[in-house]
Amino acid sequence: MNVQWFPGHMTKALRMMEENAKIVDAIGYVLDARAPSACFNPQFTSVVGNKPCIFILNKCDLADPYKLDVWCKYFQNKGDAFVKITATASAEAGKVVSAFASLTSELSAKYRAKGILKPVRFMIVGVPNCGKSTIINCLSGKKTVITGDKPGVTKGKQWVRLQSGLELLDTPGTLWPKFDDELVASRLCFIGSIKDDVVDMYEIALSLIAQLAELYPKNLAERYNTDSRKNADEIFAEIASKRGYLLRGGEIDAERCAKAVVDDFRKGKLGKITFDLPPA
Ligand SMILES: Nc1nc2c(ncn2[C@@H]2O[C@H](COP(=O)(O)OP(=O)(O)OP(=O)(O)O)[C@@H](O)[C@H]2O)c(=O)[nH]1
Numbered sequence: 428m429n430v431q432w433f434p435g436h437m438t439k440a441l442r443m444m445e446e447n448a449k450i451v452d453a454i455g456y457v458l459d460a461r462a463p464s465a466c467f468n469p470q471f472t473s474v475v476g477n478k479p480c481i482f483i484l485n486k487c488d489l490a491d492p493y494k495l496d497v498w499c500k501y502f503q504n505k506g507d508a509f510v511k512i513t514a515t516a517s518a519e520a521g522k523v524v525s526a527f528a529s530l531t532s533e534l535s536a537k538y539r540a541k542g543i544l545k546p547v548r549f550m551i552v553g554v555p556n557c558g559k560s561t562i563i564n565c566l567s568g569k570k571t572v573i574t575g576d577k578p579g580v581t582k583g584k585q586w587v588r589l590q591s592g593l594e595l596l597d598t599p600g601t602l603w604p605k606f607d608d609e610l611v612a613s614r615l616c617f618i619g620s621i622k623d624d625v626v627d628m629y630e631i632a633l634s635l636i637a638q639l640a641e642l643y644p645k646n647l648a649e650r651y652n653t654d655s656r657k658n659a660d661e662i663f664a665e666i667a668s669k670r671g672y673l674l675r676g677g678e679i680d681a682e683r684c685a686k687a688v689v690d691d692f693r694k695g696k697l698g699k700i701t702f703d704l705p706p707a
């Protein structure tokens with residue numbers, strides 16, 4: 428898969444993460460619950476050192492509940508703090524604030540014992556479009572920071588103070604400079620972490636169909652009334668012709684069909700899907 432990006436920019440973003448990590452007490456690492464492994468940057472630990480970290484599995488409304496349970500057990504067994512949320516549902520805010528508070532309870536107690544009036548500070552990090560800013564708005568109870576359904580919405584850092592006294596640092600999404608793994612790159616495209624205009628959407632749609640045929644054949648078959656044992660390009664052509672994504676001469680309008688398939692996934696029209704399982 429030919430994914431282009433701008434290494435200089437991304438390296439700068441990681442450097443910024445490293446700098447910001449020094450001025451916060453803890454990290455909230457947001458993972459899209461549809462592809463948690465793809466969202467995890469292998470350079471993360473070396474970038475942020477040993478600050479306390481809580482993993483936030485977001486967009487749970489779109490994710491496979493069975494696989495989410497497997498992820499929760501994985502974090503539990505590793506002793507990692509984590510919380511599951513749907514940031515677009517405001518009712519979820521309380522449990523995240525409690526989870527943040529419990530991760531930093533020792534530090535808060537230390538501040539109190541010394542009479543230090545200092546807020547506990549969290550930096551919210553994650554790949555572009557995973558919902559960092561939406562989580563911050565959810566916790567603050569109002570639209571404090573800008574959000575949007577494309578990557579690269581947050582351009583700079585921004586502090587948000589919560590009523591509970593916690594301070595959250597919103598940051599631009601960070602990718603890593605190189606993808607060794609095609610599956611990782613493809614899943615980051617599916618969830619909209621990589622800009623659609625730097626990838627070949629036809630290739631992305633074919634890859635999405637192929638991965639769904641393997642992992643969620645029923646969902647694929649039901650949505651498009653097709654046989655998921657067919658090849659991805661056959662299924663693609665079938666969708667294009669059934670839905671009328673055709674050019675004047677009757678040829679397939681591959682771009683329009685590709686966008687429609689990827690959009691179906693992003694909007695949850697293919698059902699609740701999670702591609703990644705935790706490492707064994
Ligand atoms: N369905 C669903 N959509 C969500 C959820 N959380 C965020 N979104 C949507 O995901 C899109 C991206 O959200 P943002 O909060 O802007 O993402 P971000 O991580 O701040 O993105 P960048 O600033 O570009 O890195 C928006 O359209 C949100 O409405 C969720 O839990 N469920």
Ligand SMILES: [Mg+2]
Pocket residue numbers: 559560561573574580581597598599600
């Ligand atoms: Mg943002």
